Amino acid sequence: MCQYSSRDGHPSDWHLVHLGSRAVGGAGLVMMEASAVSPEGRITPFDMGIWSDDHADSLQRITQFIRQYGSIPGIQLAHAGRKASTQRPWEGGRPLGSEQGGWRPIAPSAIAYSSDFPVPQALSIIGMRSLLESFTWAAERALRAGFQVLELHMAHGYLLHEFLSPIANRREDDYGGSFENRCRFPLEVVRSVRAAWPDELPIFVRISATDWSDDGWDLEESIKLARELKKLGVDLIDCSSGGIAPHIEIPQEPGFQVPFAARIREEAHIATGAVGMITEATQAEELLKEGSADAVLLGRALLRNPYWAKQAATELAVDVAWPKPYERIRTHKSPNSISLADLRALFFGEEPFTVIDVRSISEFCDGHIEGALRIPYEELLSFVSSLPKDSNFITVSNGGTGRSRSAADLLRSHGWFNARRLEGGYYQWSAAGLPSIESGLLAS
Numbered sequence: 001m002c003q004y005s006s007r008d009g010h011p012s013d014w015h016l017v018h019l020g021s022r023a024v025g026g027a028g029l030v031m032m033e034a035s036a037v038s039p040e041g042r043i044t045p046f047d048m049g050i051w052s053d054d055h056a057d058s059l060q061r062i063t064q065f066i067r068q069y070g071s072i073p074g075i076q077l078a079h080a081g082r083k084a085s086t087q088r089p090w091e092g093g094r095p096l097g098s099e100q101g102g103w104r105p106i107a108p109s110a111i112a113y114s115s116d117f118p119v120p121q122a123l124s125i126i127g128m129r130s131l132l133e134s135f136t137w138a139a140e141r142a143l144r145a146g147f148q149v150l151e152l153h154m155a156h157g158y159l160l161h162e163f164l165s166p167i168a169n170r171r172e173d174d175y176g177g178s179f180e181n182r183c184r185f186p187l188e189v190v191r192s193v194r195a196a197w198p199d200e201l202p203i204f205v206r207i208s209a210t211d212w213s214d215d216g217w218d219l220e221e222s223i224k225l226a227r228e229l230k231k232l233g234v235d236l237i238d239c240s241s242g243g244i245a246p247h248i249e250i251p252q253e254p255g256f257q258v259p260f261a262a263r264i265r266e267e268a269h270i271a272t273g274a275v276g277m278i279t280e281a282t283q284a285e286e287l288l289k290e291g292s293a294d295a296v297l298l299g300r301a302l303l304r305n306p307y308w309a310k311q312a313a314t315e316l317a318v319d320v321a322w323p324k325p326y327e328r329i330r331t332h333k334s335p336n337s338i339s340l341a342d343l344r345a346l347f348f349g350e351e352p353f354t355v356i357d358v359r360s361i362s363e364f365c366d367g368h369i370e371g372a373l374r375i376p377y378e379e380l381l382s383f384v385s386s387l388p389k390d391s392n393f394i395t396v397s398n399g400g401t402g403r404s405r406s407a408a409d410l411l412r413s414h415g416w417f418n419a420r421r422l423e424g425g426y427y428q429w430s431a432a433g434l435p436s437i438e439s440g441l442l443a444s
């Protein structure tokens with residue numbers, strides 16, 4: 001996601017930390033923000049770029065870090081077209097005058113994005129050839145920089161989308177008018193980039209599946225385009241929407257773009273990515289399970305929380321690795337588990353017992369014991385209130401906090417005298433090479 005934190009298109013320490021923390025946080029794919037294939041293709045002077053070999057060199061540090069932590073580095077190649085040459089969003093996002101370092105944008109047609117934006121220079125055929133080369137060289141550099149997924153930005157009202165949309169493309173040559181003509185240049189770019197990018201590495205194309213306007217690009221055209229993209233060897237359509245003009249309202253609600261991913265997947269028989277207001281693990285999981293998309297791409301939720309993926313794994317009870325320095329905050333399911341028989345011998349013999357895991361939900365990183373009840377410490381007393389006073393309990397926690405002891409003490413002080421605690425905790429058992437608890441414990 002655009003950070004507007006580059007100098008001359010180069011990544012900064014900010015990018016290493018920003019992208020690196022998402023890799024550490026468990027994202028499967030970390031996509032470098034829209035990176036301009038030529039200097040005039042930047043939205044702001046502070047955008048990322050990949051128009052020179054030096055850019056490829058400075059990106060290597062980031063791709064290496066992402067790969068080291070088990071994630072896949074991807075990069076989005078972009079040209080901002082008529083939306084180029086503006087201030088950063090936090091400076092107002094207005095078009096830059098030449099005295100402020102601005103430049104004249106290029107676009108398919110000489111039609112401004114809005115009345116306060118400059119009228120762009122309509123691209124000549126020679127200009128288009130040179131732009132196609134810029135995309136192709138950028139792909140070659142991306143490979144050298146160590147990226148493993150390439151995404152072409154054909155959405156959000158930027159240059160390639162401007163070719164597709166009749167709102168921005170009024171050309172009267174072979175590159176405007178009919179659907180085929182409007183798609184011609186974007187498809188030429190894809191063909192050339194695909195030839196430059198190894199067959200075994202995927203290419204994504206991000207599209208705006210609709211302009212949300214009667215006179216604009218729509219879902220039916222997106223489906224047709226997706227079929228063409230598939231023929232050219234594109235692997236996934238990343239289904240976003242909107243952005244072609246400022247006045248169009250977009251009816252946003254959770255998952256509002258998922259139906260686009262579902263339709264394109266079904267009708268163009270190509271993998272799709274769903275994006276847009278997907279914030280919950282269960283929401284993401286559900287849409288994958290129901291077959292609406294093949295991947296979920298997160299924007300703001302992942303900006304808010306770099307550990308979104310790790311937390312989602314916890315919520316969905318999936319065992320994922322953590323980097324070594326962070327292992328203390330997770331637990332392992334050790335194969336050398338304490339068996340049910342060991343626990344019986346340790347505690348209650350043949351009598352039934354209940355294991356209560358008193359970690360709060362935010363601490364449930366891993367190591368859940370099947371059969372153990374997850375009752376956060378604060379809710380313990382209200383939970384046991386209806387249970388007989390001669391019930392047998394074993395309380396467990398993370399370890400190191402003394403909470404399982406406190407929980408057992410609390411129960412005993414309220415008359416459940418058969419409350420015991422399991423020494424240590426999830427973390428210590430594994431750190432000592434000792435056992436976490438085998439699944440299958442009984443709740444009485």
Ligand SMILES: Cc1cc2nc3c(=O)[nH]c(=O)nc-3n(C[C@H](O)[C@H](O)[C@H](O)COP(=O)(O)O)c2cc1C
Nearest residue numbers: 001002033034206240275276277278298299300301
């Ligand atoms: C700060 C910010 C930067 C973004 N940068 C990009 C970008 O570089 N490329 C892109 O295709 N979309 C970009 N987007 C759009 C997001 O990728 C995403 O499509 C959008 O925020 C909706 O998804 P979300 O609800 O998960 O955030 C950006 C959005 C934000 C808020």
